[in-house]
Amino acid sequence: MPLIMPMRKWPPTKKRANVEFVSDVANHVSSLLTGYHRDLQAMGAATKRENAIFVADIAKFLHSKNRETKVMMDGFNTEHTKMAKVTKADRKKFINKLENSVGVMRKDNVNDLVGAGDAWASLSPQGRKAKLMTEQRAKSEQEKSSVWNPSRRARLWRRHEQEQRPRDLKLNSNHCQA
Numbered sequence: 460m461p462l463i464m465p466m467r468k469w470p471p472t473k474k475r476a477n478v479e480f481v482s483d484v485a486n487h488v489s490s491l492l493t494g495y496h497r498d499l500q501a502m503g504a505a506t507k508r509e510n511a512i513f514v515a516d517i518a519k520f521l522h523s524k525n526r527e528t529k530v531m532m533d534g535f536n537t538e539h540t541k542m543a544k545v546t547k548a549d550r551k552k553f554i555n556k557l558e559n560s561v562g563v564m565r566k567d568n569v570n571d572l573v574g575a576g577d578a579w580a581s582l583s584p585q586g587r588k589a590k591l592m593t594e595q596r597a598k599s600e601q602e603k604s605s606v607w608n609p610s611r612r613a614r615l616w617r618r619h620e621q622e623q624r625p626r627d628l629k630l631n632s633n634h635c636q637a
Contacts, residue, residue: 573622 579586601615 570621 576590579590581587
């Protein structure tokens, strides 16, 4: 606001003019300060209201996001549990198949070694003698360590049955051909 002094109609004296000028300036500054304080208070109240609205909006937003996140996490947890059960079952199936196939391969390998040992023993007299000695050694070690152990005895009995089966089949097949 420009500072404009009202003109007086009577002839001003120097002292009177200075007094009037100072009082007009004081009044003008006072009205400026009053307006400034009034505007400052209004602006402070408006800012406080806007801040309260902003904080309330943020709180509503966070509350809604927490609800959405909870719903999403509930679904995620159930789906994760289902997926974990399915993958665990798949892993069990895979391991069982792997164990079975490895067991079959081991049995085939053992049968191949037994067959090779039989063939080697039947080729030469030295081979027969070596086989006989190893069998005797194995029997003696077995008798030394034959403390009652059902699982070991069961394994030995199964091995004995496996060794006996091919011979019986060979004898039967030769008997039938003749």
